[in-house]
Amino acid sequence: MIFLDNASTTSPCGDIGKILDIACRSYYNPSALYGEALKVKNMLEDARKEIANLLGADKSEIYFTSCATESNNWAYEKGIKNKKGNIVVSASEHASGYESAMAQKSKGVDVRFAALNKDGSIDEDDLFDKIDENTCFVSVIHCSNETGTLNDIASIVKKIRSVNPKIVIHSDGVQAFLKYDYNIKELGVDLYSISAHKIGGLKGIGALFIKKGLNIAPLIVGGGQEFGARSGTENVAGILSFAQAAKHFKQNYDRDMIIKMRKYMISELMPLNVKINGNQKAESILSVTIPGIKAEILQHMLSDKGVLIGLGSACSSRSRNNRVLSAIGLDQKEIEGSIRISFGIENDMKQIIAATDILKTEINDLRGNMR
Ligand code: PLP
Numbered sequence: 279m280i281f282l283d284n285a286s287t288t289s290p291c292g293d294i295g296k297i298l299d300i301a302c303r304s305y306y307n308p309s310a311l312y313g314e315a316l317k318v319k320n321m322l323e324d325a326r327k328e329i330a331n332l333l334g335a336d337k338s339e340i341y342f343t344s345c346a347t348e349s350n351n352w353a354y355e356k357g358i359k360n361k362k363g364n365i366v367v368s369a370s371e372h373a374s375g376y377e378s379a380m381a382q383k384s385k386g387v388d389v390r391f392a393a394l395n396k397d398g399s400i401d402e403d404d405l406f407d408k409i410d411e412n413t414c415f416v417s418v419i420h421c422s423n424e425t426g427t428l429n430d431i432a433s434i435v436k437k438i439r440s441v442n443p444k445i446v447i448h449s450d451g452v453q454a455f456l457k458y459d460y461n462i463k464e465l466g467v468d469l470y471s472i473s474a475h476k477i478g479g480l481k482g483i484g485a486l487f488i489k490k491g492l493n494i495a496p497l498i499v500g501g502g503q504e505f506g507a508r509s510g511t512e513n514v515a516g517i518l519s520f521a522q523a524a525k526h527f528k529q530n531y532d533r534d535m536i537i538k539m540r541k542y543m544i545s546e547l548m549p550l551n552v553k554i555n556g557n558q559k560a561e562s563i564l565s566v567t568i569p570g571i572k573a574e575i576l577q578h579m580l581s582d583k584g585v586l587i588g589l590g591s592a593c594s595s596r597s598r599n600n601r602v603l604s605a606i607g608l609d610q611k612e613i614e615g616s617i618r619i620s621f622g623i624e625n626d627m628k629q630i631i632a633a634t635d636i637l638k639t640e641i642n643d644l645r646g647n648m649r
Contacts, residue, residue, distance in 0.1 A: 284622030291478030325521035334461030346473035354378035363414035398427030425556030426563025483516030
């Protein structure tokens with residue numbers, strides 16, 4: 279199989295066996311007070327330190343959650359402190375951000391969606407038209423999971439702060455974490471969501487960065503784990519895998535190679551009269567609209583040939599609608615003819631050349647059959 283759906287998930291990296299072994303043999307509850315349990319607690323704290331260092335955060339600013347979906351839910355549910363104010367959210371949020379915003383709307387919060395530019399980036403004129411003195415929360419995704427377009431969060435945050443310094447600013451960093459060189463302090467956000475399984479960690483573990491000094495109430499209450507902010511006995515294997523994967527990903531993510539693979543695929547596909555969605559500078563994600571085909575059928579044909587690709591986000595693939603592609607101007611027919619190819623650290627040029635050949639053949643076959 280040539281796996282080109284790395285934005286949906288990635289294969290677990292490193293010594294997962296060792297981690298599972300630790301979780302099985304050192305199964306003690308990290309909150310217990312005997313020595314064996316304290317050793318587990320220390321391992322968790324080392325993992326927190328690793329993630330914090332890679333993000334440029336303090337270890338006390340990292341709160342482990344069950345996934346980035348939970349991190350996003352938490353950010354919206356508790357980061358919006360004044361439910362009488364308004365919130366401004368980019369139109370390119372992942373389903374977990376969008377649905378969190380809609381949940382707030384159903385509770386009576388004034389939710390304003392900021393439009394996108396044709397390249398998938400946030401339309402800053404529209405964003406700042408919508409922000410006013412009653413805005414209490416803004417969320418702008420860092421890297422789009424649909425188009426790979428990167429928003430300039432540092433610059434957006436600076437501008438928001440100059441308009442209204444009290445606004446709580448969140449960004450979904452799931453597709454950006456470790457793929458770009460940045461430091462959370464430079465971004466300037468208050469809240470930032472990340473997920474392990476997008477960078478080679480196990481599924482079911484994420485984190486929310488909460489800037490020191492910002493007090494947000496817990497979403498999940500109980501035994502007071504995670505400094506009292508997120509209760510529930512810790513997912514030891516998940517957390518250890520997150521830290522190990524993050525370290526491995528940082529060392530092995532070859533950005534130049536990712537760009538080279540993407541460029542090669544684009545150059546080979548362009549003669550087939552396809553349209554590339556998103557920004558020229560997008561890197562690990564390639565969204566392509568292929569006129570005259572149904573992407574779902576193409577996906578099946580490719581899978582039969584051993585090439586796995588996505589159709590927009592894995593979460594939105596259950597519904598034919600694609601909110602984000604629609605927001606950048608694609609019509610329904612174009613959306614149904616759009617695929618998402620996403621590159622990862624396990625891919626190499628040999629795979630990309632082979633996958634591109636198969637892709638071109640299948641597109642031509644499908645177009646022939648649909649004529
Ligand atoms: N945010 C973005 C941008 C994503 O791509 C995803 C996963 O597809 C998520 C959030 C949700 O992450 P998780 O699977 O950890 O809940």
